[in-house]
Amino acid sequence: MHDLSASGISLMLRPGEPSEFTERQLVRAEFDLDAPNTSLVLAVRVVHQTPIEGRLRIGFTIDPEETVRFEEQCDAVADYVVERQRLALSGA
Numbered sequence: 001m002h003d004l005s006a007s008g009i010s011l012m013l014r015p016g017e018p019s020e021f022t023e024r025q026l027v028r029a030e031f032d033l034d035a036p037n038t039s040l041v042l043a044v045r046v047v048h049q050t051p052i053e054g055r056l057r058i059g060f061t062i063d064p065e066e067t068v069r070f071e072e073q074c075d076a077v078a079d080y081v082v083e084r085q086r087l088a089l090s091g092a
Contacts, residue, residue, distance in 0.1 A: 001031065006078040008061040009044060015054045021046045026066060033080045040076065043067040 002012035009029060013019060021027070029042045043066030048059040064070045 002057060004077065004081060006074055006081060008047070008059060009042075010057055010059045012052075013056040013058070017056070019049055019056055019058060021049065021058055023047075023049075026063065027060065029060065033076065035076075035080055035083075038076050038080065040073050041068065042073060 001009055003010040023046055025046045027044050027046065029044050030040065032039050043063045044060035045063050046058060047061045048057075050057045050059070062070070062074060067073060
């Protein structure tokens with residue numbers, strides 16, 4: 001995973017690695033956050049595929065209608081992101 005926000009995620013493919021995703025494709029994303037009880041299963045949709053310096057960044061938005069426990073899981077992501085930002089700003 002390249003980036004995580006309260007509304008989506010992005011992946012960065014290695015140089016020359018082709019994308020197998022199509023625009024608006026629905027994908028199941030499963031991952032754990034570095035926090036207690038934060039195993040997430042999100043339904044995400046491809047929103048862009050952007051070439052950057054020979055690599056491909058793929059952006060996904062969390063689909064609220066297809067994600068089980070959408071609000072609960074988005075709250076967990078938002079809490080995680082805010083905590084990481086707080087740690088980065090404090091120099092920890």
